[in-house]
Amino acid sequence: MAKRVAIVGTGQTFHKSHRPDVNGQELINEAVQRALADADLTMKDIDAILIGNMDHFEGINYVDCWSVDGCGGVMKPVIKITTGGTTGASLAIGGYHMVGSGMFEKVLIIGWEKNSESDTTGAITTAFDPIWDRQVFAGAISGLAAEAQAYMARFGASDRDGARVSVRDRKHAMNNPHAQLRKEVSLEDVLASPMLADPIHLLDVCPRSDGACAVIMASEDSAEKICPVPDWIWGTSAHNTYSYLGDGDWGRLTSMEQCAKEVFKKAGIKEPRKELDVIEMYQPYSFAGLIWIEDMGIVGHGEAPQFVWDGNTDMGGELPVNPSGGVIACNPIGATGLIRCAEAAMQVMGKAEGRQVPDVKFAVSTGFGGCMWTNMLLHGKRKPN
Amino acid sequence: MDRTAIIGVGMTTIEAEKRRETFADMTWEAVNKALSDAGMTIADIDNVVTTSSDFWDGRTISLMAVGDVSGAAEKNVSCVEGDGTYGAFYANARALSGSYKTTLVTGHSKGSQCVSSLITNAAFDPIYERVLGMDMITASAMQANAYMNRTGVKPEDAALVSVKNHGNALKNPMAQLPMNITVDDVMASEMIADPLRKLDCSPVSDGCCAVIIAHESVATKFKQKPIWIRGLAFCTDSFFFGDRDLARSKALTEAAKKAYAMAGIKDPRKEIDLVELYDAFSYQELLWLEEMGLADYGKAAARLKAGEFNLDGALPVNPSGGLLSGHPVIAAGLYRIAEIVLQLRGDAGAHQVKKAKTGLAHGVNGLCGQSHCVWILDKEK
Amino acid sequence: MSEIFKGIEPMVHNSKISVPYSWWAGDTASKFFISLRDARKIIAPRCGKCGKVFMPPRKVCPTCFTENTDWVDVSDEGTVVSYSVSRRQLEAIPGDKKVPVIWGLIKLDGADTALLHYLDEVDPGSVTIGMRVKAVFAESRTGGIRDISHFKPVK
Numbered sequence: 011m012a013k014r015v016a017i018v019g020t021g022q023t024f025h026k027s028h029r030p031d032v033n034g035q036e037l038i039n040e041a042v043q044r045a046l047a048d049a050d051l052t053m054k055d056i057d058a059i060l061i062g063n064m065d066h067f068e069g070i071n072y073v074d075c076w077s078v079d080g081c082g083g084v085m086k087p088v089i090k091i092t093t094g095g096t097t098g099a100s101l102a103i104g105g106y107h108m109v110g111s112g113m114f115e116k117v118l119i120i121g122w123e124k125n126s127e128s129d130t131t132g133a134i135t136t137a138f139d140p141i142w143d144r145q146v147f148a149g150a151i152s153g154l155a156a157e158a159q160a161y162m163a164r165f166g167a168s169d170r171d172g173a174r175v176s177v178r179d180r181k182h183a184m185n186n187p188h189a190q191l192r193k194e195v196s197l198e199d200v201l202a203s204p205m206l207a208d209p210i211h212l213l214d215v216c217p218r219s220d221g222a223c224a225v226i227m228a229s230e231d232s233a234e235k236i237c238p239v240p241d242w243i244w245g246t247s248a249h250n251t252y253s254y255l256g257d258g259d260w261g262r263l264t265s266m267e268q269c270a271k272e273v274f275k276k277a278g279i280k281e282p283r284k285e286l287d288v289i290e291m292y293q294p295y296s297f298a299g300l301i302w303i304e305d306m307g308i309v310g311h312g313e314a315p316q317f318v319w320d321g322n323t324d325m326g327g328e329l330p331v332n333p334s335g336g337v338i339a340c341n342p343i344g345a346t347g348l349i350r351c352a353e354a355a356m357q358v359m360g361k362a363e364g365r366q367v368p369d370v371k372f373a374v375s376t377g378f379g380g381c382m383w384t385n386m387l388l389h390g391k392r393k394p395n
Numbered sequence: 396m397d398r399t400a401i402i403g404v405g406m407t408t409i410e411a412e413k414r415r416e417t418f419a420d421m422t423w424e425a426v427n428k429a430l431s432d433a434g435m436t437i438a439d440i441d442n443v444v445t446t447s448s449d450f451w452d453g454r455t456i457s458l459m460a461v462g463d464v465s466g467a468a469e470k471n472v473s474c475v476e477g478d479g480t481y482g483a484f485y486a487n488a489r490a491l492s493g494s495y496k497t498t499l500v501t502g503h504s505k506g507s508q509c510v511s512s513l514i515t516n517a518a519f520d521p522i523y524e525r526v527l528g529m530d531m532i533t534a535s536a537m538q539a540n541a542y543m544n545r546t547g548v549k550p551e552d553a554a555l556v557s558v559k560n561h562g563n564a565l566k567n568p569m570a571q572l573p574m575n576i577t578v579d580d581v582m583a584s585e586m587i588a589d590p591l592r593k594l595d596c597s598p599v600s601d602g603c604c605a606v607i608i609a610h611e612s613v614a615t616k617f618k619q620k621p622i623w624i625r626g627l628a629f630c631t632d633s634f635f636f637g638d639r640d641l642a643r644s645k646a647l648t649e650a651a652k653k654a655y656a657m658a659g660i661k662d663p664r665k666e667i668d669l670v671e672l673y674d675a676f677s678y679q680e681l682l683w684l685e686e687m688g689l690a691d692y693g694k695a696a697a698r699l700k701a702g703e704f705n706l707d708g709a710l711p712v713n714p715s716g717g718l719l720s721g722h723p724v725i726a727a728g729l730y731r732i733a734e735i736v737l738q739l740r741g742d743a744g745a746h747q748v749k750k751a752k753t754g755l756a757h758g759v760n761g762l763c764g765q766s767h768c769v770w771i772l773d774k775e776k
Numbered sequence: 777m778s779e780i781f782k783g784i785e786p787m788v789h790n791s792k793i794s795v796p797y798s799w800w801a802g803d804t805a806s807k808f809f810i811s812l813r814d815a816r817k818i819i820a821p822r823c824g825k826c827g828k829v830f831m832p833p834r835k836v837c838p839t840c841f842t843e844n845t846d847w848v849d850v851s852d853e854g855t856v857v858s859y860s861v862s863r864r865q866l867e868a869i870p871g872d873k874k875v876p877v878i879w880g881l882i883k884l885d886g887a888d889t890a891l892l893h894y895l896d897e898v899d900p901g902s903v904t905i906g907m908r909v910k911a912v913f914a915e916s917r918t919g920g921i922r923d924i925s926h927f928k929p930v931k
Binding site for chain 1 (some may be wrong): 396397448449450454455456458459460463467468469470471472473474475476477481484485489490491492493494514515517518520521522562565568614628629630631632633634635644645646649650759761762766
Binding site (some may be wrong): 453 | 809859861863921
């Protein structure tokens with residue numbers, strides 16, 4: 011029989027723009043040691059390891075094999091999952107299935123990236139089809155700008171609406187000691203920052219970071235023994251809707267809608283706005299904080315700007331989004347999706363310290379990447395039926 | 396734990412250079428063959444795991460190339476990077492976790508489109524090792540020397556693996572290098588890195604394989620007789636060669652032990668009927684067999700010489716011709732699984748072995764067999 | 777192949793991924809490289825728990841999973857654990873190296889694990905496992921693994 015699965019420990023590095031004091035394996039080790047300490051486990055307790063990053067950011071082939079000194083994988087099963095930007099979330103989903111299958115009791119999940127070691131834009135450009143898209147496309151920002159333009163045109167939003175999201179996340183980051191960028195900004199600061207690709211300003215987008223995140227999952231057989239309040243995984247979903255840039259329904263994130271429908275249905279959630287208590291969204295730029303909560307079904311199409319302006323997604327609001335400061339405050343890409351998962355777990359476990367949202371019963375974490383792809387996990391305090 | 400089975404397999408021919416086919420074209424072919432083998436349509440598949448490598452494909456987020464043709468657009472999907480046996484391991488976990496019933500797993504690679512020496516050089520540590528310029532072949536030569544020094548096995552002994560496997564490939568229409576050769580031919584071929592000659596090394600290859608794994612609740616609902624997954628495990632050794640005993644493979648012994656235990660196999664030499672293993676280099680077939688407990692350490696060469704691993708021997712090894720007859724990296728382990736499935740079903744055609752109830756499929760990740768994945772498949776549940 | 781593609785000439789699109797990398801060696805490897813560069817001395821970290829001395833140096837003992845804190849000097853002489861001789865000028869081989877190129881896995885006296893490096897000043901046919909070798913330092917040293925030029929047989 012399939013097992014129910016919970017997160018019982020998390021660990022993160024203090025994410026920075028670059029970490030010259032450690033190599034990749036050593037960076038990974040910091041997150042792993044913190045996760046083991048958080049769960050009060052040792053490496054001996056771990057039955058398998060899932061690890062991921064994006065190959066061309068560090069240029070290391072077979073990272074699962076190379077990383078064992080840092081991740082503790084010597085003479086253990088180590089497997090690599092990599093799906094681009096969604097890697098961190100794909101790893102969390104992978105951990106869920108590995109434990110849920112009954113094959114492993116406790117697994118360690120690691121996402122990491124040392125983005126300081128390469129040219130991020132150059133590497134991302136190689137994601138697109140070498141014969142078609144790659145020759146006319148550079149980096150991630152142009153795709154995101156196309157999305158924002160389409161949304162603004164369809165729903166009458168403005169660049170001020172986007173900037174409001176950035177102001178929120180950067181304020182939230184002040185409460186998160188692990189965040190890389192901890193500096194409050196005003197609406198005017200965002201709008202006055204350099205224009206990268208209309209309508210996206212520099213302060214609308216994520217940085218690139220060096221960082222690692224580790225999460226420990228256990229089955230229902232041991233989760234409550236390890237951890238008084240484990241974070242139960244209620245459902246997971248991953249949709250890679252498009253393969254070519256021109257395939258998208260620009261201005262809408264179809265994959266987010268598909269994931270939300272699937273996950274909420276599994277848990278019987280009918281009114282996510284009311285039933286969810288917090289969202290940690292892989293939101294690489296501010297406008298996504300509008301568009302994607304609509305696609306998630308929190309509010310209707312075109313309603314997000316007002317919802318955000320009213321403070322509903324701020325700390326203390328009806329449904330806080332990104333208490334950690336989110337991706338705009340730090341983005342070690344292969345870790346980023348897993349950091350969302352860890353942050354959501356910390357909210358459920360009551361371990362989020364200065365960024366804790368009171369009494370979290372349900373939390374959602376997401377991953378984003380590829381060609382407008384979404385991954386999603388639903389986290390809950392109550393054990394699933 | 397619930398049970399799972401393989402209910403469909405599909406493979407493209409393995410070729411030196413598939414000039415007419417992209418990654419997507421190869422995957423489309425393998426997926427459709429697997430679906431038709433299983434008697435399914437894409438609508439019967441509820442989730443997809445692709446296996447690919449950004450390095451070998453020369454593309455960040457390499458799964459993007461094959462999502463559409465794997466039918467993943469509307470389904471849950473993920474991607475394992477590494478050998479196909481690992482992708483299939485994850486696919487199997489997804490069929491067991493209660494979330495899905497039927498997982499399609501694919502693995503593709505086109506060695507012809509990249510420079511293997513540079514790609515495998517990138518598997519060395521960038522700070523301490525990479526600049527020295529080793530690659531998969533020169534690293535494996537180092538392992539071959541360590542193994543031969545310890546066991547007294549001679550290059551001529553290992554060459555016989557190449558003779559046998561290329562000979563088996565004559566009966567496998569999917570193989571890239573069917574060849575009727577002798578030990579002398581192997582020993583006369585170009586020395587690439589002592590003691591490895593050209594015919595001791597697997598070729599550069601293109602190919603794609605697809606396998607469908609089903610939960611027991613649906614395993615018998617489709618056309619094909621299910622082949623049951625009895626045991627599977629993987630294990631990773633230390634990274635630096637200097638931390639390992641290169642003449643041995645501790646990780647393989649551990650993975651095999653776990654897979655046997657899960658399958659309830661007490662005496663693998665008696666209970667395993669045939670093996671498809673990861674013979675990227677001729678000596679590896681001997682070393683891997685020994686580390687899996689299927690031959691005494693240092694003694695596999697003698698048994699090979701006695702014909703025990705031949706198609707009609709006591710324990711046929713690589714009846715398909717193995718990697719020496721076609722090595723699409725990443726897909727290679729998935730081909731091993733698919734070959735075992737065909738054998739256990741009795742569908743292997745000219746290279747069908749006589750007794751085939753329980754089979755072992757094997758995959759490798761990393762340099763010199765740092766990580767191994769072992770599958771035990773069975774005709775009976 | 778379907779009928780409609782018969783006779784179509786296959787187009788090829790040549791490309792190259794050229795992403796520059798700068799790998800931070802980290803404090804542990806940096807300490808080792810600085811010692812090679814400035815003092816021609818090979819040093820290695822030792823696990824405070826199990827006592828193992830690691831070559832190449834690393835921050836964490838993979839077995840005990842604790843940070844290595846001590847550093848010890850290891851000899852510039854050691855024993856060949858295994859070796860490889862390339863006869864083909866494979867693409868990964870650096871431009872300044874011409875075949876036959878010999879790599880050795882060398883267990884330095886005082887270290888518990890072996891280091892990968894070049895063997896030179898020796899006929900490839902006479903390299904053996906168990907052979908004693910000694911480090912030859914490069915004349916110009918920049919703080920990398922090739923600050924050791926190669927290992928040569930101990931006469």
